[in-house]
Amino acid sequence: MKTFFRLLDLSRPYHHYVPEYIVYIILYSLLGIMNFTLLIPMMNALFDTGHQQIVTQMPEFSVSFGYLKDVFYYYLNQQLTTEAGKFGVLVYVCIVLFATIVLKNLFGYLSQKVLTRMRVSMVKKMRDRLFEQFSTQSLRFFHDERKGDLLSTISSDVVEVENSVVTSLQTLFRDPLVIISTFIALFVISKELTIFTILFFPISGWLISSVSKKLKRQSNISQGLLGKLLNVTEETLSGIRIIKAFNGEKFIREKFDKDNSAFAQTVKNIQNQREMASPVSEILGVLVVVIIMLYGGYLILNHKSNLDPGMFIGYLALYFQILAPAKNIGSAFTALPKGLAAGERVLRIIDLDNPIKDKPNAKSLPGFTDSIVYDNITFRYNETPVIKNVSLTIPKGKMVALVGKSGAGKTTMADLLPRFYDVQGGKIMVDGQDIRDVKMHDLRAIMGMVSQEAILFNDSIFNNIAFGQENADKEEVIRAAKIANAHEFIIKQDDGYDTVIGDRGMKLSGGQRQRLTIARAIFKNPPILILDEATSALDTESEKLVQDALDKLMENRTTIVIAHRLSTIQHADIIVVMDQGEIKEQGTHEELIAVNGIYKKLVEMQEFK
Numbered sequence: 001m002k003t004f005f006r007l008l009d010l011s012r013p014y015h016h017y018v019p020e021y022i023v024y025i026i027l028y029s030l031l032g033i034m035n036f037t038l039l040i041p042m043m044n045a046l047f048d049t050g051h052q053q054i055v056t057q058m059p060e061f062s063v064s065f066g067y068l069k070d071v072f073y074y075y076l077n078q079q080l081t082t083e084a085g086k087f088g089v090l091v092y093v094c095i096v097l098f099a100t101i102v103l104k105n106l107f108g109y110l111s112q113k114v115l116t117r118m119r120v121s122m123v124k125k126m127r128d129r130l131f132e133q134f135s136t137q138s139l140r141f142f143h144d145e146r147k148g149d150l151l152s153t154i155s156s157d158v159v160e161v162e163n164s165v166v167t168s169l170q171t172l173f174r175d176p177l178v179i180i181s182t183f184i185a186l187f188v189i190s191k192e193l194t195i196f197t198i199l200f201f202p203i204s205g206w207l208i209s210s211v212s213k214k215l216k217r218q219s220n221i222s223q224g225l226l227g228k229l230l231n232v233t234e235e236t237l238s239g240i241r242i243i244k245a246f247n248g249e250k251f252i253r254e255k256f257d258k259d260n261s262a263f264a265q266t267v268k269n270i271q272n273q274r275e276m277a278s279p280v281s282e283i284l285g286v287l288v289v290v291i292i293m294l295y296g297g298y299l300i301l302n303h304k305s306n307l308d309p310g311m312f313i314g315y316l317a318l319y320f321q322i323l324a325p326a327k328n329i330g331s332a333f334t335a336l337p338k339g340l341a342a343g344e345r346v347l348r349i350i351d352l353d354n355p356i357k358d359k360p361n362a363k364s365l366p367g368f369t370d371s372i373v374y375d376n377i378t379f380r381y382n383e384t385p386v387i388k389n390v391s392l393t394i395p396k397g398k399m400v401a402l403v404g405k406s407g408a409g410k411t412t413m414a415d416l417l418p419r420f421y422d423v424q425g426g427k428i429m430v431d432g433q434d435i436r437d438v439k440m441h442d443l444r445a446i447m448g449m450v451s452q453e454a455i456l457f458n459d460s461i462f463n464n465i466a467f468g469q470e471n472a473d474k475e476e477v478i479r480a481a482k483i484a485n486a487h488e489f490i491i492k493q494d495d496g497y498d499t500v501i502g503d504r505g506m507k508l509s510g511g512q513r514q515r516l517t518i519a520r521a522i523f524k525n526p527p528i529l530i531l532d533e534a535t536s537a538l539d540t541e542s543e544k545l546v547q548d549a550l551d552k553l554m555e556n557r558t559t560i561v562i563a564h565r566l567s568t569i570q571h572a573d574i575i576v577v578m579d580q581g582e583i584k585e586q587g588t589h590e591e592l593i594a595v596n597g598i599y600k601k602l603v604e605m606q607e608f609k
């Protein structure tokens with residue numbers, strides 16, 4: 001239930017819905033009772049039971065049920081005295097009955113509208129909060145979570161919560177009121193019968209709760225399977241070239257099919273059990289009605305009850321009124337576990353703390369003027385340290401090349417600077433300030449990043465270059481593209497700068513993609529640049545264009561480059577040789593060759609291209 005209320009909490013502020021809703025549902029339930037109690041005077045009038053109430057005087061006005069009832073009987077008696085007689089009563093009762101049904105439905109509709117408003121705002125808030133987490137969480141979060149699970153949470157879990165939790169709001173807030181008020185009316189009509197029927201409720205409750213427990217367990221299993229399915233789908237969509245090249249279609253299809261079959265089976269089980277709820281509760285309800293008929297009939301036949309025929313029929317009709325809401329409650333209780341399980345998955349992600357965030361008193365960092373210092377830092381992803389007691393000073397304007405074998409910790413060193421992760425020991429300082437003490441936005445504003453894999457978005461070329469900046473100046477974007485040697489190919493595209501480049505820039509060549517990411521960094525024009533050089537070889541022409549663009553990008557900037565090319569490394573002011581998370585050598589190309597250590601070996605082994 002805690003989850004239910006936490007989810008409900010997302011629809012705050014309640015005063016936008018609750019008072020209005022309460023008014024509607026009270027009117028809805030009262031009108032519902034009135035409908036069928038109208039049968040009693042009608043039956044009495046038509047069949048001359050001698051139980052008709054007589055009101056010959058228009059009652060004095062007061063805000064009470066008694067007044068309404070007396071007015072009703074007054075007009076009913078008036079009908080009896082006119083020519084139309086009993087038929088007049090019939091017409092009169094039918095008109096009042098019809099009017100109350102119209103009004104009841106009107107208020108039902110209005111209450112539903114309030115709920116829809118609440119439901120839409122709650123679902124929107126849920127998606128907003130999830131996306132906020134997806135866009136701000138630390139990188140560690142994305143390593144720990146499966147992408148498919150995250151996608152299934154924001155898509156199907158949210159829909160599941162909407163379908164079951166939000167839909168059951170109506171059932172849980174409206175239908176009990178209908179049932180209770182109807183029961184009060186039933187109690188007024190006949191105490192004996194009503195007490196007798198209440199005894200049946202615990203049995204239904206027990207049946208429903210045993211089904212719902214099982215459903216919750218299965219729902220968790222099904223969602224895990226759906227996450228897996230989405231994962232395989234996502235991987236297939238993004239790795240389609242490799243799948244084709246390695247003839248992996250059959251393998252990947254079989255993998256998908258296995259999970260898909262398991263998912264289908266679980267969904268079938270869940271659905272079958274869910275569907276049980278409605279017929280079971282209907283049968284239980286009708287069974288109670290049948291018993292009431294027998295018991296009530298027995299009482300009347302043996303003159304043990306003062307129920308008149310009109311009241312008995314009215315009683316039964318009213319009792320039928322309870323069946324639909326009782327059935328709804330039964331279905332809601334079986335639908336709810338699945339929704340709550342989905343809700344728990346949504347809340348788990350919404351509740352996750354982001355370990356990398358601004359301190360409350362974070363200082364601003366207006367620019368970059370002096371140096372970057374890695375001061376005796378230690379870092380680990382899991383148990384084993386990946387960076388061990390590393391110190392490195394990078395003065396402004398210098399270019400530092402990080403080199404070393406694969407897995408030496410170069411990317412990690414670069415990732416620590418924009419606080420993708422925080423160090424566990426030591427500190428990193430920019431202009432003498434610990435980067436954990438400054439505003440993250442300011443820190444990242446002074447850095448640009450060009451990664452090995454060209455990461456682009458399915459948007460126009462213009463928006464990709466000006467990424468993150470609203471109302472970017474067109475001239476500036478073109479200038480950046482020209483410096484990055486990208487302008488020429490961009491204007492040859494069908495829509496020039498407005499060309500949409502497809503998922504991850506699929507519609508462009510590798511070299512073109514890289515030049516766009518370089519143009520993006522040039523456009524941002526940050527004083528610090530983090531560059532992960534691409535290892536995959538482009539053709540000579542394209543490579544020359546990319547290299548030239550990179551050289552221009554690095555000009556007059558402080559650059560940390562994870563270097564793979566000897567030409568880049570030779571130009572570096574400081575070459576840092578890393579091995580197993582430690583800095584083993586540091587100096588210029590000539591100095592390090594002279595040292596005759598790891599660096600020289602790497603060069604000799606032609607590690608660099």
Ligand SMILES: Nc1ncnc2c1ncn2[C@@H]1O[C@H](COP(=O)(O)OP(=O)(O)OP(=O)(O)O)[C@@H](O)[C@H]1O
Pocket residue numbers: 143381382386404405406407408409410411412413
């Ligand atoms: N998200 C992660 N979770 C756990 N371990 C990781 C993670 N990322 C990297 N590592 C480990 O940290 C070590 C350093 O990785 P890093 O990517 O920094 O190396 P690198 O020198 O950049 O290698 P390469 O040149 O191959 O990219 C490796 O042993 C790697 O297995």
